Amino acid sequence: MDADTAPRIVLTVFVVALSGIMGAALLHLLTIGASLKQVLVGGPAIAVMFCAQVVRSTPRGMRMSRTRQYWVLGVQTLCTFPPMLLLGTAWIGLPGLLAGSLLLTLPKPWSWLGTAGCVASVVLVTSASGWPPLRVAYNGVSALTTCAVVYGLTKLSEIVIQLRAAQQEIARLAVEEERLRFARDLHDLLGYSLSAITLRSELAHRLVDADPPRAKEEVTHVLEISRQALSDVRAVARSYRNISLPVEISSTVSVFEAAGIEAEVDSTLENISETVGTVLATVLREGVTNILRHSKVRHCQITVRGGPDHAVLRLVNDGVQPRPDPLDPTTPQPDSDGGSGIGNLATRVAAIGGTLRADVHEDGCFHLEASIPAVVQGP
Template sequence: MKASTRLGLRGGLVRPASATDGAAEPDRQALPGPRLARVILKVALFSYLSITALNIISTGLGAAADSAAIAALLLVFALQLRHSAPGAGRRPARQKALTLGAQALLTYLPLIVLHAQWGALGGFLSGSLLLLLPPRPGWTLFVLVGLSMFLPPLLRGQGIVDSIYLCQSTLLTGLVVYALSHLSEVIQEVHDARGELARLAVVRERLRFARDLHDLLGFGLSAITLKSELVHRLIPLHPERAVQEVDDILSISRQSLSDVRRVASGFRDMSLAQEVTSAESVLNAAEVAVRVEVATGEIGRQVENVLAAVLREAVTNVLRHTKATRCAIGVTADGERVTLSVVNDGVAAGRRDTDAHGGSGLGNLAMRLREVGGALDSGALPDGTFHVRASAPAFVPDGSPQEAR
């Protein structure tokens, strides 16, 4: 077995103490549901139409006129529900022109008989124009509909005050119809977005679990396999040494079980110093000459977790994908950044991992490093060695998105 050399151990890997991160209390005040918003809209529209119906009945025009007026009100109500439906503005122009034309006829033709008593229906038409048309023509026609309601009171000699009142009430009704309809659509979009965000959160947690399971267990299982093969060879010749290796296997298996529990519970703190020691031990068991150089100071908790995972994956790759005889592990600090490097003497020609599900570790780690503002570089060097180099800031700023993982 080849001996390892440990160089330049200056200080230790120190992680600053921090308070336990408390989970934010979720906002339990739910937004009004889309169904409630639609109910409020329908009640408001029906209330406006009911007032108009009562005004018409109070004029005493007769049962036939009252029946015709109520039938027209129901048609206007149906058209307005169509115009206030979510996505109504995205319907084909021909459909919008047809329904707006029908509503305009039902708004202005009854004015000939019912005069100002029917004027409130102008507010529905003006609101529909805002909902279905682009902003410039919509607002222009909105104002014109309001101004047109000056005429019915003046034609009946009711005076300028009644004309101003009818114009103002038409514009106000139009704004209420537009606001309630638009609010209903916004609430529907927010409701849909919340559902999509929940789905994405589930997908992200599944990816996190799969990534952490790969990162944490790949090294342990590879080490158990390697040491078991070593024990098999040592039992006939060196039984005492075999017993020591069995103790290592038990320790690694217990650690792997602990890792599984930590992944399942969401706690994934790892010690970079401990990973360096474990990597050295496993590489020695694989008869790989190891050189370790560690020279760094304080490292943030999240950055240390990521770098420890990088080291695990790099050593796992050395064991599974190469026939290395030498490996150098280095951790250095350069200003506010920390760099981890793992270099071995190359991938043997024709060496391939037979596991169809392997090979995603470096991609996972590159993503995790990007989340803390770091980068991962790996590949063959001109001298025939293979390197994995991870660089990241020593600390992730408090309150950054990365800390919310």
């Protein structure tokens, strides 16, 4: 069912119900032996009342300005009470329609007072005409029923329209969230691979004449990394993003060796689940990517600890250059194209109940630390 079908169904039901009410009013007018003058007055008034009520209850009418709604209400009022002076009891079915419009248009308590006045007018006219009490009560209840039909079906149409709008907004947000997920995963997964490919390609280029066997070995590493990058892209497309933390640590050490960076690894992986390991591996990737892009690192320490309560990954490097500006560009900062690796990681870690800290400590080194509970909240 498309976005317009449900409101159309509700509007159709409303028009059918309103046509029944108006038809009953017209038949009542014709069956009481009304004069030609009364028919000429009542017929057009019923038609105008019908059109005004339909206009008020359409989706476009619901979006009318308050001033225009008051104009429609004024037309309905003129079609209700002045004809009642001439038609008397032949017009007792119309005040219920006006009562419904009053509830839809006027603020409280005026809407309730107006509704009570419409019902009271029916009771007064029928009582003054000498009708028996039960018949007077019946017509008062009929006016309330008409009011409820007009108000309820119009409100139902409004709710359906709002629900459809909310569903469309949810769908739009879902698409936007998936787009952000895709962009975040591409950044997290491919940033490291592309940086490693660039580093090893530059190294192979320098060694192609001086040390061809070593250059060939580096090209082999580039092919392996590019294949892994292709696999990562496919994993993102399938929304399957598990990454092996041990493999990521091994790959990091290999890249650091190629870059001439001394790597010190201290890890305990036995108590780390696959979900936690994937997030920690992503943190490690982004940390290494920032090191390769933004820092002049000579030594890096990687520490991974898995305990019964939480798992921690700590990445410490000495690549921070002393500068007077506190916003040191050697520390990970948002990319110039608008991406933010650290921001992505903080979002990913927070999604499973963890915390991420990234700052320069008193030792002059940049510390990136992710702490994730052993029992995750869910990705």
